[in-house]
Amino acid sequence: MTICSLRSFKGDAFDTVDLYFEDCAPIGPLMVRTAEQNTFETRTEKVRLTIKSSASLSDLASAVYLQFPDLPSDLDIRINGGAAVWTAPGVAQPN
Numbered sequence: 001m002t003i004c005s006l007r008s009f010k011g012d013a014f015d016t017v018d019l020y021f022e023d024c025a026p027i028g029p030l031m032v033r034t035a036e037q038n039t040f041e042t043r044t045e046k047v048r049l050t051i052k053s054s055a056s057l058s059d060l061a062s063a064v065y066l067q068f069p070d071l072p073s074d075l076d077i078r079i080n081g082g083a084a085v086w087t088a089p090g091v092a093q094p095n
Helices: 057-063
Strands: 002-008 047-052 073-078 084-091
Antiparallel strands (some): 002 047, 073 084
């Protein structure tokens, strides 16, 4: 599994610039960013991850974790921009 990119939400759409990027192209020369180029501190309401994997959705769900500095609120999980498959209204509570 490889995390290819992470994008933040900018008001009414996801940004076109990746906060984190790792080239997951199957062919051609790889584009590589330095650690400094992949270091960021951004406040956002939503994030979009692009993941390259042959794993099942349930395996991905149990293997991918995000850590935020503040407790997030009004969470939902959507697959390929579809309807929410899981929601948690209000501020998330730590386990």
